[in-house]
Amino acid sequence: MTAMLSGPTSLTCFVRARKGVSFPHQKHHFPGRATFLNPPLSSVMSRSSAYGRMSMKKKPKIAPRKPLSPVMEWQDCSSVIEADVPCSVAYECYSNKELIPKWMPFISSVEVQKDKPDVSRWSLKYEIFGRYVEFSWLARNMQPIPNQKIHWRSLEGLSNRGAVRFYPRGPSSCRIELTVSYEVPEILSPIAAALKPFLEGLLQGGLERFVQFAREYEKKVPQS
Structure with missing residues (x-):
């Protein structure tokens, strides 16, 4: 049985429809056939080009992280003592x-x-909390203030700086203040919290022995 065609539909359209070909933007209805719908060609091309651009995008390069350099801890220690010797003797x-x-x-x-x-x-050279340590450094004395201040800083080796200040309390006595700042060595970093009071105790004991030394020195110096 031959299908009947009506309207402007030609035989060519019928043959193309039988082969599964349809025209853009048109719906074609044939007996016993499914409805064919072609999307606009420009829409298809725009989507494909968009997908193509997306696929060609390069992923941003992430610069490798540089390892953080360790920041060494500095500590300040101080000690004070009253000495029964003149400032000039203690300074000398x-x-x-x-x-x-x-x-x-x-x-x-x-x-x-x-x-x-x-x-x-x-x-x-000293034993600190059961650990024997040994360090060395080269230091330069900065410009002193006679009978008032001696200060220094390290040039190489163990990083440190410090000062000794002398304050007169009378003609035969003075106050001595010793301050030392140092970079905590890596070998002692696990005990850094306990290191400061330990070294301040050493400085205090050192100043006490210094006062005794200064007394003996004063006795040997001829009185003018």
Whole structure:
């Protein structure tokens, strides 16, 4: 049985429809056939081009993280003592750096450079909380204030700086203040919290021995 066609539909359209071909933007109804609907060609192309652009996008490169450099901890220690010797005597005794190991128990030696009297080599050897430690550093004495202040800073080795200040209390007495700042060595970082009071106790004991040393020194100095 031959299908009847009506309206402007031609035989060519009927043949194309039989083969599954349809025209853009038109619906074609044929007996016994499904309805064919073609979307606009421009819509198909725009979607495909959009997907193509998305697929070609490159992922942003993430720069590798640099390892953080450890920040070393600095601590400040201080000690104060009243000495029954004049400021001039205390200042003169402390100015002789090579005598410091006589009253500072943790300083094993101080060697003044022959060609640079303001530069000295220091060595520290001591047992701290059951751990024997040894450090050394090169230090430079900054411009002093006679009978008032001696201060220094390290040039290499164990990083530290400090000052000794002398305050007159009368013609035969003075107040001595010692302050030391140092970078906590990595080997002692686990006990950094307990290190400060421990070293302040050492400094206090050192100043007490220094006062005794200054008294003996004053007795040996001829009175003018």
